[in-house]
Amino acid sequence: MTGRLLVVGAVNVDMVVAAPTLPGPGETVVGEDLQRHGGGKGGNAAVAAARSGAEVRFVGAVGNDALGTGALADLRDDAIDVTDVAIKAEAATGAALIVVDADGENQIAVAAGANAAITPGDVDAAFARAEGWPDCVLISTEITAAAVVHAVAAATANGWLCVLNPAPAAPGIREALGQAPILTPNRGELLDVYRLLGGTGAPPVDTAARAVAARTGAPVVVTLGAEGILVCDAFGVTTRIPAQTARAVVDTTGAGDTFNGVFAASLAAGQDLLSAARRGVAAAALSVEAAGARTSMPHAPAIDTALTPADRGQP
Numbered sequence: 001m002t003g004r005l006l007v008v009g010a011v012n013v014d015m016v017v018a019a020p021t022l023p024g025p026g027e028t029v030v031g032e033d034l035q036r037h038g039g040g041k042g043g044n045a046a047v048a049a050a051r052s053g054a055e056v057r058f059v060g061a062v063g064n065d066a067l068g069t070g071a072l073a074d075l076r077d078d079a080i081d082v083t084d085v086a087i088k089a090e091a092a093t094g095a096a097l098i099v100v101d102a103d104g105e106n107q108i109a110v111a112a113g114a115n116a117a118i119t120p121g122d123v124d125a126a127f128a129r130a131e132g133w134p135d136c137v138l139i140s141t142e143i144t145a146a147a148v149v150h151a152v153a154a155a156t157a158n159g160w161l162c163v164l165n166p167a168p169a170a171p172g173i174r175e176a177l178g179q180a181p182i183l184t185p186n187r188g189e190l191l192d193v194y195r196l197l198g199g200t201g202a203p204p205v206d207t208a209a210r211a212v213a214a215r216t217g218a219p220v221v222v223t224l225g226a227e228g229i230l231v232c233d234a235f236g237v238t239t240r241i242p243a244q245t246a247r248a249v250v251d252t253t254g255a256g257d258t259f260n261g262v263f264a265a266s267l268a269a270g271q272d273l274l275s276a277a278r279r280g281v282a283a284a285a286l287s288v289e290a291a292g293a294r295t296s297m298p299h300a301p302a303i304d305t306a307l308t309p310a311d312r313g314q315p
């Protein structure tokens with residue numbers, strides 16, 4: 001099962017300290033050795049998609065530095081086409097400072113670097129080369145809002161199925177919501193999107209998802225961590241998909257990105273909304289079992305083993 005997926009988003013190098021607890025304001029926590037992992041929501045989703053069986057092209061930017069060379073090598077190792085990654089001589093490769101606690105929870109600060117230098121022109125160049133190629137486009141918002149808005153509009157104009165991961169859901173992406181992309185917010189981002197679309201108060205997840213779908217006319221898939229996901233289709237019909245229990249929760253960094261990558265890859269391969277969502281949930285549950293965002297992202301056979309026969313659409 002192979003689909004062609006274009007991923008537009010950020011790529012970072014993650015600098016990770018595993019510590020017993022997360023630091024509070026003004027507090028110092030002490031862990032062991034500094035770990036370096038590939039990161040960035042776009043890069044992570046691209047890797048998850050490729051491992052799940054998709055042909056993947058990544059559209060993003062790195063600096064002209066050693067971290068950038070390493071970041072591209074990591075993507076290439078997963079057979080991702082990085083031809084469309086711009087090298088920004090004036091910027092540094094994006095980096096994330098991450099602390100992971102004993103329960104696998106994290107705290108992240110990102111230095112956006114080259115990701116903040118991606119322009120609509122970069123998107124145009126990549127999309128021109130991709131003409132006639134993608135089955136689906138996954139766009140995440142850790143890059144400039146102008147590039148996000150442009151990418152969603154151009155993908156829609158090309159008739160490409162478009163998934164927008166609004167992480168973060170900054171005011172600058174409001175215009176993109178009008179193009180009816182499939183949205184994949186987490187709980188907090190759902191409320192941000194709801195408010196960007198004029199909603200008030202803090203309704204429960206189901207209500208907010210239905211309100212957003214009614215405004216955009218497109219599905220909304222809300223990632224709820226250990227609780228799994230809520231799928232709300234374009235007509236407001238909601239389905240909860242619980243997450244499989246992870247054997248050991250070591251590091252939840254990138255679990256949402258894993259969901260996004262595998263979900264979009266499965267849509268690209270022609271699966272329906274719920275089947276693609278189930279596959280994404282199964283992959284995300286497996287992704288938390290090792291340190292680093294990408295280390296335990298599963299390949300297709302492991303995802304398929306984790307799905308129940310009913311999930312696979314078998315009697």
Ligand code: RIB
Binds near residue numbers: 039253
């Ligand atoms: O979603 C996890 C990612 O967020 C990390 O890899 C980090 O780079 C930040 O972008």
Ligand code: NA
Binds near residue numbers: 251289290293294
């Ligand atoms: Na992990």
